[in-house]
Amino acid sequence: MPELPEVETVVRGLSRVLEGEVLRHVETRRDTLRFPIPQKFAEILKGKRVKDLSRRAKYGLIHMEDAPDVIFHLGMSGRMRLLGAGAPDFEKHDHVIFETGKGEVIAFNDPRRFGFIDFLNEDGSHPMLEKLGPEPLSNHFNGPALAEKLKGKKSPIKAAILDQSVVSGVGNIYACEALYEAGLSPRRSAHTVQGQRAERLANTIREVLTRAIAAGGSTLKDYAQVDGELGYFQHDFRVYGREGEACRNEGCDADIQRLVQSGRSTFYCSKCQR
């Protein structure tokens, strides 16, 4: 499910339910996701109040009063499910449960278990946050900053923008979409994206992510916002998942092609992207 726009949507949804609330009940229903869940995770959080939530790249952060902050990652298949108050209807793969003082129940559900949940260090650091590049929607991300990161990189530009140390939060869908909007071939060597090209790409990355957030993210299989609403940005895809379909650029008669780069599908138009 989750690239930056989906995580942003989930964090906003969770904020509405959790901010300012005491965690009346916390429960871990297995010991390990991608990494082990910390010992006494539930015990440490039980009875503590949530200050607020934030997002860094594809990570959600739950800031606590008088307890360590929580970091979570949704992996490929993670969701946060908001369950009605009363007797919650748990499903398979509901691994971690939070209940607020008002009786709202949140379940972290992740069939593939590529996600994880952990505590931040006291200074707000975490090993997973160390190598992250700039937030694409912040002022630190722009053409020159991107060009600098791409300098000397021999890998294809598609692989480079999936590299979280170049720009953080962009995943396979939005990498494809941003390259299409920028008119750049996914196979182009990253180091050739300088000057105007870098400017253009930085802009399309920001635009695509911003539009996706406004649409509540993208729903492929079962991604849902916290309240169960679906995202709908998938209707705006220009290339992702559209192999063999017509390019949507005015005056282009080519079909969208699919190729595999470092083990992942790339969708692009070979006429519009150079």
Added chain:
DNA sequence: ACCACTACCTGAAGGC
């Protein structure tokens, strides 16, 4: 140092 590939895990979809 850089880059591509594998491994991690489950489930859905398609072919036979």
Added chain:
DNA sequence: TGCCTTCAGGTAGTGG
């Protein structure tokens, strides 16, 4: 109906 293969929104670790 069922078995087998392929594919999926991510990323740490490995080996060239």
